[in-house]
Amino acid sequence: MRLHNTETGALEELEPRRPGHVDIYVCGPTVYGPPHLGHARTVVSFDMIRRWLRRRNDVTFVSNYTDVDDKIIARARQEERTPEEVARTYEAVWLDTMRRLRVLDPDKTPRATEAIDRMVSMIAEIIARGHAYESGGDVYFDVSSFPTYGRLSHQGLDDLRVGARVEPGEHKRNPEDFALWKAAKPDEPSWDSPWGPGRPGWHIECSVMSTDEFGMGFDIHGGGSDLVFPHHENEIAQAEAATGTRPFVRHWLHSGMVNLAGEKMAKSTGNVVMLSDLLASHSAEAIRLLVAQTHYRHQLEFTEELVEECERAVDRLATFRDRLAAVLDVDPAAVTGPVLDPGAGSGLEVEPEAVAVDALVLAMDDDFGTPGAVAALFDMVKRANAELDTGRTDAALAWAAALAVFDEVLAVVPPVSxxxxxxxxxxxxxxxxxxxxxxxxxxxxxxxxxxxxxxxxxxxxxxxxxxxxxxxxxxxxxxxx
RNA sequence: GGCGGCGUAGCCGAGUGGCUCAGGCAGAGGUCUGCAAAACCUUGUACGGCGGUUCGAUUCCGCCCGCCGCCUCCA
Known part of the structure; x- marks a missing residue:
């Protein structure tokens, strides 16, 4: 199958370093508040990507929690709680919300605060190799020492210099350098290090936690497109500078942003849809269908009306599922049961309808074309309904099996009430x-x-x-x- | 200013150098039905503008217009 790589800007053949195994790391949330629609877009997109990959591969999916951060500390002060309490609270909210969205749990969810010692080691290694320097208790990555810096975001050092800036209190040699370690400030959580007490910069944690799990050169690293620069650019610099080897990652996947009624969703303007609100009035399946209908790399247009339309479309799937159940005289729940897992006992272990599944494979193998997969699904529903209308039921079992395959990948068929x-x-x-x-x-x-x-x-x-x-x-x- | 993307029928949104058609939702007409619902059938001069390449471009190239994202914490 082919997939788009941000680094090369091209579609590439997926070639896992171990055939049949795919290791994928997706940047998780900073747990300082409840998740919003933008999170859902990214997480659901990667959930579908993962669900597709695991049909043919043994997939290990890792997604972290960033539980030490300025925003968490600020929130903790505001709520008069410890940063750890804040982080654990929103971690639980995150997990619960994602489960409601029918997102599969990651195989592992490392926490930044549990990887501090390895971050310190990596930073020390980067310094030892001459790519970082200590300055006033801070440690900065020396961007000028890393010639390929900017290769992910396709920018040269000169371009980056324009946007770079120095915060008050920082001790950078050059504005485009970035912090690996920040000296402790009063009343902030801190850890001991060779450079004195402090806490890690944001970017180092993902270099550490991903390579902790997978080592260098793992298959896929994903995240929202807003993380391309500087976060992922810096992850590459850190990991490759620390080890002296490359590449850090084989394929970079980035999902597009969400637009609300034509405008960027931004917390600063209050233009945000919280998932708790959205899930109070809409089904997970409708939200997932909305996500699936736009290619993962494109901006997603969101309005209430669009989700409502998806609710109707999703109802159509449920009606079809119930109709098949009636024809087959089985419990509706069995229709979208785990047919992919022989021995699971759904009673429907048969060949799925080939026409629909072929179209699904074609779409998904081309850079995870979920819009094409959705089209293939509804195309089958229409054909099947037409046949059922004429009383022909001989293919019902094959349709049911195909529907289960679609649901295994997209999870857009509402569960039986x-x-x-x-x-x-x-x-x-x-x-x-x-x-x-x-x-x-x-x-x-x-x-x-x-x-x-x-x-x-x-x-x-x-x-x-x-x-x-x-x-x-x-x-x-x-x-x- | 730099990097990247987008502009497709009422709306959302795939896709393709010519072939019958993406798909969803909405609208109109119809079939079925006591009525309704569900389902199906029929129905829409779609490809931002101007040039160019080509036998032929919505699809390739150039320019222009418009929109958006990133470049700063951000999914």
Whole structure:
């Protein structure tokens, strides 16, 4: 398969250093506050990338928590708590939110504060190799000593000098140098080091934690495109300067930013959508579909209307899933069950429909083309529905298996509502529908419609068909609103 | 100023040097139905502007216009 590499700016063949194994590191959050839509965009994009890679590879996915940082310290002061308490709180919020978005847990989630000793070692190594210097208790990376600096962001040193600046209290030789270690300030967390007490700069942690896990030259490093410079540029400089070897990373993957109604989402202007708000009124699947419909490298346009549209599209998938379940006479949950895992006992271990899966493979193998995958999915739904309308059900099992494959990669099919398990509600609805059926048979449509609209107001959707009357809970009620 | 990206039908958004068509949502008409819903069918002069290359460009090249991101903590 091909994937885009930020460093070369070109599509490249994915060639893992160990065939069949892919090691991927994605920069995680600084845990100083609750996650917002921008986080979701990046995390969901990489979740789909990971889900695709693991169909053919043994994938190890690592994503860190940055738990020492200016913003965490500031937040801790504000809330009169310790930085550690703040970090642990938002770490838990992050994990919970990502799970609600059906994002798979990383295989490992290293914390910056647990890697300080290795950061100190790496910094010492960088100094020893002549790429960094100590100055007033700080340690700075000497950018001029690293000739390929700027190769990820495609900028020369002269270009970078223009934007570079020196904060008050810094002791840089050159403005484009960056901090590896910051001397301790009063009332801030600090650790001992050969240069005195202090704390690490932001960039060093990812060089350390990724190579701790994978060593130099691992397969994929990812993150939002806003991290290309300076964060990832600096990670390369640190890791390669410390080891004297290259490359640090084989493929750099970066996801695009989110636009809110045409404007950049920015905390400074209050133009932010918090995920807790978004998830209160929208399903994870709709949010994931919205993300999947735009290629991961492009800017994502976001409005409330667009998520609403995705809700309707996602409902269509649920309806299709339920229809297949009815035809196959199985529990709807089994339809999108783990067919990829033989022996999981879903009862649906069959060949997925080849047409749809071929289209999925074609799309995803070309730089993780989730928009094409979504198109392939809905294309199958339309064809399958058309056949089912004519009473042809022989391919139902293959469709179900294909649907499960799609859901394994994209996770956009809403789960079967567990709201239907209330035996009392179940019984009452069945009773009402039985009465309604008798009314229909005696052509008392006024009463029949009264029952249907009354149930509708309670969030229960009644649908008559040639095969009899079906009912289900509407999305809003199923979401517990 | 530097680096990068985008401009595709009402909206979002793939894609391609010529071939029937991305896909979703919305709109219109229809089939089915007691009605509705669901589903399906039909329906849209789409490719920012101007040049160039070409037998032929939305797709390649140049210029222009417009929009956006990064260059500072940021997913």
């Amino acid at each position: 567990d709201g239907n398990t209330d035996a009392l509600v179940d019984g009452l609805v069945v009773l009402l529908l039985d009465i309604r059926q008798r009314a229909r048979e005696s052509r008392d449509f006024e009463l029949a419609d009264r029952v249907r609209s009354g149930l509708g107001e309670l969030g229960i959707i009644v649908e008559d068909s040639a095969q009899g009357t079906r009912w289900r809970r509407g999305r809003r009620q199923a979401a517990g609103r």
